[in-house]
Amino acid sequence: MPDELIIYFTSSGLAFMFASWAVITALVVFCFRRLLKSGPKYDERAYEEGETPLSGREIHEEPND
Amino acid sequence: MNGREHWGTRLGLVLAMAGNAVGLGNFLRFPVQAASYGGGAFMIPYFIALILLGIPLMWVEWAMGRYGGVRGHGTTPGIFKLLWPGRLSKYLGILGIALPLLVVIYYVYIESWTLAYCFFSATGTYSGGDTEQFLESFLWGGGHAKAYLFFCVTIALNFFVVYRGISRGIEILAKIAMPTLFLFAIILVIRVVTLGAPDPTRPERHVLSGLAFLWNPDLKELANWGVWLAATGQVFFTLSIGFGVIQTYASYLREKDDVALSGLSTASTNEFAEVVLSGSLAIPLAFAFFGPIATRQIAESGAFNLGFVSLPLIFDRLPIGMLFGTLWFGLLFFAGITSSVALTQPAIAFLEDEFGWPRSKATIGVWSFIFLAVQPVILGRGFLDELDFWAGTAGVVLFAAIEIILFSWVFGMKKGWAEITRGADIKVPRIFYYILKYVTPVYLIGLLVGWISQQGKDVITLAGTPPEQLVWKWGARALILAVLVALAVLVASSKRLKGEE
Numbered sequence: 001m002p003d004e005l006i007i008y009f010t011s012s013g014l015a016f017m018f019a020s021w022a023v024i025t026a027l028v029v030f031c032f033r034r035l036l037k038s039g040p041k042y043d044e045r046a047y048e049e050g051e052t053p054l055s056g057r058e059i060h061e062e063p064n065d
Numbered sequence: 066m067n068g069r070e071h072w073g074t075r076l077g078l079v080l081a082m083a084g085n086a087v088g089l090g091n092f093l094r095f096p097v098q099a100a101s102y103g104g105g106a107f108m109i110p111y112f113i114a115l116i117l118l119g120i121p122l123m124w125v126e127w128a129m130g131r132y133g134g135v136r137g138h139g140t141t142p143g144i145f146k147l148l149w150p151g152r153l154s155k156y157l158g159i160l161g162i163a164l165p166l167l168v169v170i171y172y173v174y175i176e177s178w179t180l181a182y183c184f185f186s187a188t189g190t191y192s193g194g195d196t197e198q199f200l201e202s203f204l205w206g207g208g209h210a211k212a213y214l215f216f217c218v219t220i221a222l223n224f225f226v227v228y229r230g231i232s233r234g235i236e237i238l239a240k241i242a243m244p245t246l247f248l249f250a251i252i253l254v255i256r257v258v259t260l261g262a263p264d265p266t267r268p269e270r271h272v273l274s275g276l277a278f279l280w281n282p283d284l285k286e287l288a289n290w291g292v293w294l295a296a297t298g299q300v301f302f303t304l305s306i307g308f309g310v311i312q313t314y315a316s317y318l319r320e321k322d323d324v325a326l327s328g329l330s331t332a333s334t335n336e337f338a339e340v341v342l343s344g345s346l347a348i349p350l351a352f353a354f355f356g357p358i359a360t361r362q363i364a365e366s367g368a369f370n371l372g373f374v375s376l377p378l379i380f381d382r383l384p385i386g387m388l389f390g391t392l393w394f395g396l397l398f399f400a401g402i403t404s405s406v407a408l409t410q411p412a413i414a415f416l417e418d419e420f421g422w423p424r425s426k427a428t429i430g431v432w433s434f435i436f437l438a439v440q441p442v443i444l445g446r447g448f449l450d451e452l453d454f455w456a457g458t459a460g461v462v463l464f465a466a467i468e469i470i471l472f473s474w475v476f477g478m479k480k481g482w483a484e485i486t487r488g489a490d491i492k493v494p495r496i497f498y499y500i501l502k503y504v505t506p507v508y509l510i511g512l513l514v515g516w517i518s519q520q521g522k523d524v525i526t527l528a529g530t531p532p533e534q535l536v537w538k539w540g541a542r543a544l545i546l547a548v549l550v551a552l553a554v555l556v557a558s559s560k561r562l563k564g565e566e
Contacts, residue, residue: 020340028337
């Protein structure tokens with residue numbers, strides 16, 4: 001009866017699963033550590049160093065438009 | 066900043082973006098696709114598509130959104146016009162509003178099922194139904210009034226969140242829903258992986274065998290073109306690429322805000338939810354209870370049967386199964402609502418940015434349209450499938466091909482690269498410059514040509530469609546056409562898009 005087929009992990013399957021989990025988990029940890037280190041509230045950074053956000057009207061007059 | 070709303074916190078933005086990406090596709094579509102296409106064999110093209118298409122396009126969409134947003138355009142008609150001042154560009158951008166609007170029409174309806182099932186699980190309403198036939202009739206038969214009530218509640222919740230705006234609505238929802246979703250998923254994964262073999266007389270039906278079923282690679286399957294197509298489609302769907310939503314969310318950034326790290330964080334969070342958590346839930350669980358052959362049959366019968374028929378049946382057999390069923394459907398509901406509020410944002414931002422509508426008026430207009438458009442989805446089953454195919458599958462690949470060509474070749478990769486790397490909190494590897502310029506466009510065009518040549522004729526002529534569904538499928542096509550025409554008229558009449566304001 002085919003339903004009785006026993007599926008074992010092959011070594012490549014096991015390695016593939018753990019490698020995938022490890023890479024993705026490491027990426028999440030890396031990203032969020034960097035994010036929390038460098039990411040203040042957007043409001044606190046607003047307009048620092050004299051930055052002037054552009055308005056829609058100004059940009060419509062830019063060469064690229 | 067030019068009168069547009071903005072995100073309150075960076076974490077809030079990333080969680081909202083991740084909320085947009087982590088949706089029903091992660092927990093229902095991914096396991097079904099993986100199991101149907103040979104498990105480990107599916108994962109190889111999946112990861113290739115993630116690296117060559119998913120992550121690069123994620124960066125492109127973030128960069129395009131920020132570029133448009135600081136210039137007063139939060140949706141793709143305006144953004145495309147900035148990238149390419151040609152007459153046609155703003156009309157190509159219509160897809161970035163139409164696709165999410167068409168997808169949310171059926172998405173919000175399925176989302177209402179998850180809310181209903183969460184309630185049914187918590188109250189034990191379907192408890193005792195020990196056959197698939199019982200649960201199928203529970204899902205598809207009778208109870209329309211009750212189902213409609215949950216649909217109305219779902220619409221109301223979505224409306225409430227969107228009405229409150231970006232930082233006070235969508236961002237707050239993401240900060241609550243995303244950690245809750247992950248908590249629910251982790252509890253469920255712990256329950257599943259500690260299950261062992263639930264039937265002592267069937268030791269071969271073990272959870273570990275279920276994981277092996279999903280991860281053992283069958284390299285012969287890689288010669289099958291369909292596996293590559295399915296894996297690429299899943300990457301698009303899961304990352305919400307090609308929908309126009311990422312551009313709109315990123316348009317609320319400032320010019321020097323990072324997009325590289327934020328985009329990568331969104332993609333990795335989504336992959337954690339999909340590959341690590343979702344991959345350890347539905348399929349291993351179904352395998353442990355039903356065995357390999359039935360699991361493949363369940364997967365091939367579709368995501369709905371897996372999520373709404375097979376899993377409730379399993380939870381009902383587990384000790385304190387009501388709790389696990391509630392967690393499962395609660396998880397799906399949170400995944401759904403964070404995506405559905407995102408899907409409506411392009412249409413709302415379009416009315417705000419290009420016509421100067423206040424948010425309240427735009428929200429009422431868009432959600433009134435959605436409410437009316439969902440009615441045929443409720444009435445005819447073919448309607449949903451047709452919308453899903455054109456908007457949720459073919460449309461997103463087409464739109465992504467258009468946007469990558471505009472970004473890399475028309476706008477120019479040098480300027481594009483400068484946009485991606487401006488203010489970046491990580492160093493983006495230079496190889497992605499060449500991937501974006503050459504590999505991603507060729508990959509997408511090849512995919513479109515391959516699909517059209519293999520299946521295009523059958524799909525367009527609706528070959529093999531049951532006669533009773535034909536009227537609904539043509540109705541769905543009429544709706545798609547009507548939405549596109551209406552948006553084209555709006556785009557043509559916008560003074561801001563003409564540059565008259």
